[in-house]
Amino acid sequence: MEARESDLKQEMLVNRTGIMNNPELSAELIEGAKQTVPSSQGDATDLATIKADYLQEAPPIGSPPIMVEVSRDGKNVGQFEGLAVLLDKLGERLAFERQGTRLYEAFMQKCESLNLEDGSGPSSEELRHICQEELEHFNLLQKAITTLGGDATVQTPSADVAGVLTHGVLQIVGDPRTTIPQTLQAMLTAELVDNDGWQMLQDLATELGQDDLEEQCSRALEQEQEHLEKVREWLLSMTLDQASAMDEDDLEEDERNDEAGKEAKQPEKRTTKSPKPKSSRSAKAKKKKKK
Amino acid sequence: MGLNLMKEKGVALDEQKFDWRDIVQVPTSKLDSDAFTRVRIILMNGIESEALRFQHACARMNKELQPALARVRRIEQHQQTMINWLLPADLSPLETTIGFEQVAIEVTASVAVHEPDPYLAQVYRFGLLEDFDHMYRFSALMDRVAGCDANNILQSYTDILPGRPTSVEHRAPEDDLRECYDRKKAAPISKLNAGTIMAGEHQTHDYYMTIGPMFADPIARQLYAEIASIEEQHVTQYESIIDPEETWLEKWLMHEAGEIYNYYSCLQYESNPRVKAIWQRFLDYELGHFHYVVDLFKKFERRDPAELIPESLPEPIEYKSHREFVRKTLSEEVDLRARQTKFIHKDEEGADSPSVVYREQMNSNGSPSETVAAGYKWKPGTELAEETPDIKKLQKKVA
Numbered sequence: 001m002e003a004r005e006s007d008l009k010q011e012m013l014v015n016r017t018g019i020m021n022n023p024e025l026s027a028e029l030i031e032g033a034k035q036t037v038p039s040s041q042g043d044a045t046d047l048a049t050i051k052a053d054y055l056q057e058a059p060p061i062g063s064p065p066i067m068v069e070v071s072r073d074g075k076n077v078g079q080f081e082g083l084a085v086l087l088d089k090l091g092e093r094l095a096f097e098r099q100g101t102r103l104y105e106a107f108m109q110k111c112e113s114l115n116l117e118d119g120s121g122p123s124s125e126e127l128r129h130i131c132q133e134e135l136e137h138f139n140l141l142q143k144a145i146t147t148l149g150g151d152a153t154v155q156t157p158s159a160d161v162a163g164v165l166t167h168g169v170l171q172i173v174g175d176p177r178t179t180i181p182q183t184l185q186a187m188l189t190a191e192l193v194d195n196d197g198w199q200m201l202q203d204l205a206t207e208l209g210q211d212d213l214e215e216q217c218s219r220a221l222e223q224e225q226e227h228l229e230k231v232r233e234w235l236l237s238m239t240l241d242q243a244s245a246m247d248e249d250d251l252e253e254d255e256r257n258d259e260a261g262k263e264a265k266q267p268e269k270r271t272t273k274s275p276k277p278k279s280s281r282s283a284k285a286k287k288k289k290k291k
Numbered sequence: 292m293g294l295n296l297m298k299e300k301g302v303a304l305d306e307q308k309f310d311w312r313d314i315v316q317v318p319t320s321k322l323d324s325d326a327f328t329r330v331r332i333i334l335m336n337g338i339e340s341e342a343l344r345f346q347h348a349c350a351r352m353n354k355e356l357q358p359a360l361a362r363v364r365r366i367e368q369h370q371q372t373m374i375n376w377l378l379p380a381d382l383s384p385l386e387t388t389i390g391f392e393q394v395a396i397e398v399t400a401s402v403a404v405h406e407p408d409p410y411l412a413q414v415y416r417f418g419l420l421e422d423f424d425h426m427y428r429f430s431a432l433m434d435r436v437a438g439c440d441a442n443n444i445l446q447s448y449t450d451i452l453p454g455r456p457t458s459v460e461h462r463a464p465e466d467d468l469r470e471c472y473d474r475k476k477a478a479p480i481s482k483l484n485a486g487t488i489m490a491g492e493h494q495t496h497d498y499y500m501t502i503g504p505m506f507a508d509p510i511a512r513q514l515y516a517e518i519a520s521i522e523e524q525h526v527t528q529y530e531s532i533i534d535p536e537e538t539w540l541e542k543w544l545m546h547e548a549g550e551i552y553n554y555y556s557c558l559q560y561e562s563n564p565r566v567k568a569i570w571q572r573f574l575d576y577e578l579g580h581f582h583y584v585v586d587l588f589k590k591f592e593r594r595d596p597a598e599l600i601p602e603s604l605p606e607p608i609e610y611k612s613h614r615e616f617v618r619k620t621l622s623e624e625v626d627l628r629a630r631q632t633k634f635i636h637k638d639e640e641g642a643d644s645p646s647v648v649y650r651e652q653m654n655s656n657g658s659p660s661e662t663v664a665a666g667y668k669w670k671p672g673t674e675l676a677e678e679t680p681d682i683k684k685l686q687k688k689v690a
Contacts, residue, residue, distance in 0.1 A: 062322025
């Protein structure tokens with residue numbers, strides 16, 4: 001295990017994706033590309049023709065769920081206009097809240113494993129609280145669907161689409177290489193979608209005269225708004241901290257280089273550390289925020 | 292009475308044509324398709340993948356067959372593409388994995404039920420219980436990491452329960468080899484069964500090896516690494532039951548007969564009309580391939596194909612839930628282990644047996660399959676669901 005960690009530290013951490021990583025090769029590449037004679041005429045808009053062909057033929061991604069017509073307490077339930085849409089959107093929120101619970105669990109595990117000392121990020125307690133509320137929302141939606149005579153285990157078309165959307169968020173949160181701010185960026189995406197999702201559900205419940213559901217959505221939305229605010233706040237302050245810490249590191253490095261330059265001119269060495277990007281915000285921004 | 296292979300000529304090779312628009316059809320629906328349509332698509336992709344794999348190996352060893360193999364193989368390539376591309380983009384790699392394991396359970400169960408050779412039937416039941424366990428582990432992964440319910444894919448046809456624990460499926464290579472059927476004595480259905488299951492398992496292995504690194508979560512990456520290793524063992528097992536004394540042309544002919552048998556089976560059960568038309572079209576194409584190879588067989592081997600090929604196809608693979616058969620097998624055979632080509636009870640495995648030593652080494656730094664499913668019990672709507680629907684009560688009320 002120790003040998004594995006040591007090997008990882010020795011890996012050359014240099015971002016090689018830009019053309020300036022190897023200007024000579026890049027110059028040859030660009031020169032070659034300029035000489036290109038395309039094998040067919042036209043431009044990127046031609047892609048639309050093929051897509052249009054499939055659009056004409058494509059069936060829907062899936063059908064609305066079948067009604068059970070009996071509620072969880074065994075009563076017969078009536079249908080009403082808009083019920084199919086409501087069940088589809090309830091299914092979407094249900095899938096999202098269930099995935100959200102797993103997302104926050106993974107996020108919490110990551111923070112706890114990294115043993116964060118920085119106070120600007122989320123605490124385990126705060127994350128646990130949000131995670132618990134996501135789970136409560138999932139269970140609330142299960143009950144709401146069965147009360148309406150739906151099947152809470154159905155993957156509705158909107159739930160399926162939401163699942164595809166969330167895939168990227170799951171990948172980022174589950175990746176041990178992503179930092180807490182990078183993970184927060186993914187969580188922000190999820191929370192923004194979730195907030196709008198609950199707002200829409202509340203509006204839909206109002207429109208369809210589902211008073212109990214409207215009230216439940218309103219309470220859930222309030223909690224989701226808090227989640228969003230917290231995630232925004234953590235992300236901003238951690239990003240600012242990161243930027244100012246990098247500025248300080250750069251200053252220290254400059255000072256060390258100056259000292260070293262005075263002593264002897266050494267041939268330039270390639271660093272094994274990841275080059276730190278220059279922050280667009282200075283340390284002043286952080287101080288200003290703290291004031 | 293099944294299809295008569297020698298009488299039905301199918302479509303001649305020259306008439307088997309494609310274009311890109313034809314190959315890339317509108318995919319099936321993840322939500323609306325019957326799970327067995329997906330099972331058939333996944334299996335037939337594996338069958339065509341095996342056709343390509345075999346024909347490449349054959350070409351590398353037989354110069355004189357290369358032009359004929361290249362010709363047929365090009366068509367198989369496009370058949371495989373058309374079939375595989377029927378899977379929709381919203382079917383995630385993990386959901387597709389659940390589909391692969393459903394294939395491994397339901398198709399292997401059907402094969403085990405109909406296999407006339409008792410030893411080969413035992414081999415299939417042995418492998419079945421291992422894939423059955425994979426389903427349980429992947430379902431736990433799906434629930435706990437992705438927050439999704441595997442039964443949305445399985446549609447209640449297949450159980451989500453522990454089988455022979457994946458952690459004890461790791462065996463020394465010599466314990467994965469089995470006795471082969473005798474090419475001169477084996478029933479045609481035994482040969483067709485072996486080819487079908489080997490193809491399915493090989494494709495499963497290759498699929499896990501492709502998608503495993505696409506997961507960010509380390510437990511998912513470990514689980515795919517572990518189960519891909521078992522699938523490699525399964526390929527070793529299933530290819531060893533096929534008589535290696537069969538000639539290259541004999542094997543090619545059996546591959547083509549196997550493709551016909553599988554398309555024919557799909558056709559008998561398919562409920563999706565668009566997919567059914569594809570099975571019919573490719574059944575006709577495969578009959579064309581078969582007769583093309585029959586001519587080669589006669590030319591090069593100067594033998595009568597009738598000595599290998601049954602007059603009519605055996606009963607088709609049954610695309611249905613095999614819940615009761617699988618549960619019975621589970622209760623009776625979960626404790627079986629393998630020692631070379633024999634099956635033994637786990638109590639007979641010595642602590643110093645090659646498989647136990649190997650298994651202990653592989654699990655010495657933890658077992659991903661045990662970790663991911665620690666304490667796991669599937670529930671409708673995932674283990675996070677507070678309540679489960681009372682199906683019986685609902686059924687009664689609806690009735």
